[in-house]
Amino acid sequence: MGVAGATRSRPVAVPPAPRSLLRNVRSALSGNVVYALCQFGMLSVLALMTTPTEVGRYALALAITAPVFLFASLKLRQVQVTDAANEFSFGEYFAQRLLTTIAALLSVIGLVIFVGMEARTAATVAAVALFKAFEAMIDILYGAMQRREQLQLVARSQIWRGLGGFAAFAGTLWLTWRVEVAACGLAIYTLCQVVVILWRVRQIGVDVLPRFSRITSMKLTRLALPLGIAVSVSSLSVNVPRYFIQASQSTAELGIFAALAYLLTITGMVMASLGEAASPRLANLYFERDYRRFRTVLFRLVVMGAGLGVIGAAAAAVLGNPVLALIFGPEYAARNDVLVVLMAAAAITNTTAFLGTAANAMRRFRVQLPINAAALVTGASVAFFAVPAFGIMGGAVAIAAGEVVSVILYLVVVFRVILPATSRQPRHRAL
Template structure:
C-alpha cells in the first residue's frame, strides 16, 4: 500500500445554482438534439425506420448500461479517492468491448438487421467511454465542461444523421453518423476536458490510497450491484418496446417511440437535478449533517413533483396537437389516442424524476445493493404490465405498463431510502 499526501490551496467551486443551470443546459440541449434526430428520421424516412432505430436503442442501451457498471457514480461518490482514474477508465474500456460482443451475439441469435443495431450500439459504447471522463469533471464540479461536451455530441449527431439520411435514404447510414458523432465527441471533447483534472487531487480528499493488488477486483465488487441495477433499469424501460415490436411490428414501435422522445425533456431536467445533487449530497454525507442531507433531498423531491405536475397537465391539454404538428397525423392517432399515450408517458416520466432524486440520495449514501433488489422487482412489474396490457390496448397499453413500472419503482426506492436514513 502506498500513501501520498497532497496539500492544496482552496479551490473556488461554482455555485450549486450555477452548476444546476449548466447541467440543465447540457442535458436539455443533448436531449433536444436526440429528439431532433427522431424528427429527422420521421420526416425523411418512415415510421418503420423510426421503429428500426428505436429497436437499436432498445437493444444497445441496456447492454451498454450494464457494462458501464455505473462507474461514473462510483467515481463521483468515492469517499477517499481509493481508486485512480486510470483504473476506472481501464474497466470502462473493457466493459464497452464486452458490450459490443454481447450486442453482436443478440443480433445473431435473434436474426436482427445487423447494421442498424450494431451501429447504434457502437454509438452508445463510444458515449460510455466519454461518460467516464465526464464523471471526473463531475467530481470536480465542472458542469460547464460537461455541458459543452453534451452539446457538441448532440449537434454533431443531428448534423451527421440528417446529412447521411438525406443523401442515402438509409437508416443504417444514419446510425453510422450517430456512432461517428459519439466517437468524435469522446476524442475531441471529453478526454481533453478531463485531462485538466487527471493529476489534480480532489480537494475533498486528504489522502489517496491506491491499492496495487486486487484494486480492479475491489472496484468491480463495489460497482457491480449498482451497474446491474442500472442495466435492469434500462431493460425495464425497454420491455414495453420489445412487447410492442413483437406484437404489432416496427410501425407501432415507431409511434410509441415518437411520443416517448417528447418526454425526454423531463428526463433531462430531472437528470440534471440528480447529477448536480450527487456530489453535494456526497459531501453532506461525509462532512455535513444528517439534517442538511435530508433537507436538500426533500427540497429536490418537492421541486420535481411540482414541475412534473405541470408537465402532465400540459400533455393532457395539448398532447394530440403537439404530436400532429411535429410528426404528422399518423403519430397523433385516431380519437386523440396519441395525446393519451403522451399524457401517460409524461406521468411515468414524473415518477421517474422522483426516482432520479431518490437514486442520488441512495448513491450518496453508498447504498448500492438495495438499488439492485428494487430494480429487479420493477423489471418484473414492467414485464407483467406489458404482458397484460400491450395485447389488449396496444400502444396505450405499453404506455400504461411504463407508468405502472415507474410507480412501483418510486414506491420501493422511497422505502429503501427511508430505511437508510
C-alpha cells in the same frame, strides 16, 4: 544553461476550484436540455423523412443495446462522483470502463449474429452499438469533471455533442435515406468527441492514462456490480413494453410508441442534470454526516421533480395533439392519449430518479437492485396482459405501473430505513 533547461519541469495543471451548487445546476440543466432536444430532433427528422417502420427499426436498436451497455457501465460514473474518500484514481475507473465497454460491444455483435436479424436491422443495431460504446467513454470522462464540480465543462461539451450529432445524423440521413448509415455518421462524430473531451479533461489536471490492475478491477466490479445490474434492470423495465409491442403489434406501432416515449426521456435528462449537479454535494454532506442538510437538499429535489412532472402531464393533455402533429406528423398526434399517460409516469420517474441519486450518494448501491427488479416484474406482468389487449396504450400503462412500485419502495428505503438508521449513529469526525 543546458542543465537548467533539461531540469525545468512542465507546468502542472492546477485543478479548478469547485463552483456553487446553483451554478452547477444551471450548467448541468443547460447542457442536458440542449443535448436532449438534439436527440429528440434526430428522432423527429427520422419520423418526418421516413416511415414509422424505420423509426421502429431505430427504436429496436436502442432497446437492444441500452440494457447491455448500461449493465456494462456498472454506473461507474456515479461511483466515481460519490468517491469522496478518493478510494480509486481516475485511471482505474477509466481502465475498468474500457474493459467493460469492449465486452458490451462484443456481446451485442454476438447477439446480432446469433439471432440472425434482417440485414438492415442488424446493421442499425451494430451502428447504434458503436455509438453507445463511444458514449460510454465520454460518460466516464464527464465523471472526472463532475467529481470536481466543473459541470460548466460538461455542459459545453454536451451542447457541442448534441448539435454536432444532430447535424451528422440528419445530414447523413438526408443524403442516404437509410437509418443505419445515419447511425454510423453519429457514431463517427461521437468518436471525434471522445478525443476532444480526453484533451479537455487532461487540461483540468486529471491523469487520463488508464491504469489496468486485476486486483483493482475485481474490487471495482464487486463494488459497482449491484448498481450495474440495477440500472440494466431499470432499463429493461422501460424497454420490456417495446418488446411486447414488437411481438404482438408491428414495427410501425413500435415506432409511434418510441417517438412518444422519447418525450419521457427528455424529462429524464432534465432530472438527470439536476441529479448530476447535486450528487457530489450530497455525497460530501453524507460523508461529513451532515444529515440535516442532506435531507433538505434531497427534499427540494424530490418536490421539484414531481412538480415538473405534473406540469409536463398537464401540458401534454392540453397541447400534445398540435405539438405531435407539428413534430412527428398526424399518425403520431392521433395517439396523444398515450403521451398523457407516459408524461404522468414521468412525474413519478422524476421522483424516483432523485431518490436513486440519494442512494448513490450514500453509496448504498445494493438496495437499488431489488427495487428495480420489483419494478421490472410489475411492468412486464402488466405489459404481458395489457399490450395484446390495448396496444401501445398498454405499453404506457405498464411503464407507469412499474414506476409506481419503484417510487414507493424508494421512499420506504431512503426515508424510513437508511436515513433514520444513520442519523442515530454516534457523530464523529470523518476519516
